[in-house]
Amino acid sequence: MIENQKHLFQLPEDIHYLNGAYMSPLLRSVEEIGIQSLTQKRNPTSIQPKDFFETGEKVKANFGKLVNCPAQQVAIIPAASYGLTTAVNNLPLDNGNTAIVVSDEFPSGYYAIEKWCRDHDKQLKTIPAPEFKQGRGEIWNQRILEAINQDTAVVLMSTIHWADGTQFDLKAIGQKCKENDAFFILDGTQSVGALPIDVQECQVDALICAGYKWLMGPYAIGAAYFSEYFNNGVPLEETWVNRSNAQQFSNLTQYVDDYAPGAGRYNVGEYGNFILLPMFNAALEQLLEWGVANLQAYCEVLSQPMIQFFRKNGFWLEEDAYRSKHLFGVGLPEGMDSNEIIQRLQENKIFVSIRGKAIRLSLHLYNTEEDVQALIHVLDGVLAEKS
Secondary structure (H helix, E strand, O other), X not given: OOOOOHHHXXXXXXXXXXXXXXXXXXXXXXXXXXHHHHHHOOOHHHOXXXXXXXXXXXXXHHHHHHHOXXXXXXXXXXXXXXXXXXXXXXXXXOOOOEEEEEOOOOHHHHHHHXXXXXXXXXXXXXXXXXXXXXXXXXXXXXXXXXXXXXXXXXXXXXXXXXOOOEEOOHHHHHHHHHHOOOEEEEEOOOOOOOOOOOOOXXXXXXXXXXXXXXXXXXXXXXXXXXXXXXXXXXXXXXXXXXXXXXXXXXXXXXXXXXXXXXXXXXXXXXXXXXXXXXXXXXXXHHHHHHOHHHHHHHHHHHHHHHHHHHHHOOOEOOOXXXXXXXXXXXXXXXXXXXXXXXXXXXXXXXXXXXXXXXXXXXXXXXXXXXXXXXXXHHHHHHHHHHO
């Protein structure tokens, strides 16, 4: 199993950061290349026409390796909302009248599909999560599968639930979508880079990822996979950099109708960002070196003491088969106040999030046994006070 990698980060030694789902800390290597890239613009003569494109191609190739797709089908985006709206805007209007989401879906995805339904007189159907109880993940997955039928136009959801880490059977859902000619659009922001995914195996039509969480990149940049269906779609914006002749700087005013191949038409304008893109690429290279499956395995082992503590003391946890190991929600025992818990944790420099009815914990390779024991110690103290 991969060893702890805290030495590759610059987190303060006196904090316990169990909140990677909020925002990842920067790797030292990513920070260093960001500084180098920032200073490059001191002298614009050092920036050549090829520099507008070459790093972007590396990012696309590396993201493709993470999710098993061709680099040509990857676009550089500034935010998940940009990619989700792009995919939704290019859905056909004649293959079903119902769009499916899960309850408490992240707002970017919900707003995009809700507007599409409103604009095109489609029905939006929400698949509710069961209450916190045994079998919740299995029941929720079954509800999703049962809801997909010939009237389903699209299923739009996160790869795992962003608030509590419930894992969805993406392969089964993707198969059910294809059997019913429904599109399958995923927001992978809270799992891609920490949990393996194969867009071919899961028959995904679009996979959208913000880059500043589990992809370990800076803010305001991300990547998206679009299947070949979208290759003739309409982009959100018309930018010169996405046209087929963009790399011929002397001929840019010889206007052309065609775009860069594959998903190239969906790149955000100025996607060759000379600061953010090298940082993002350095982060992706580190993820590939670690191996996503290794990260998941590390988090599973590291979290075992807290999992045992939670189950022993009346906290709710999703069952192992339906719980991601890098991010999961914890329901509090009766009489325990989440705001009080957050305050007590922060007083001890332990950082987590509240999402919905659960405290959300998220681990990474920079976390240690000391972080886990610090959390257990505080919660155990609160329980002792209430007994």
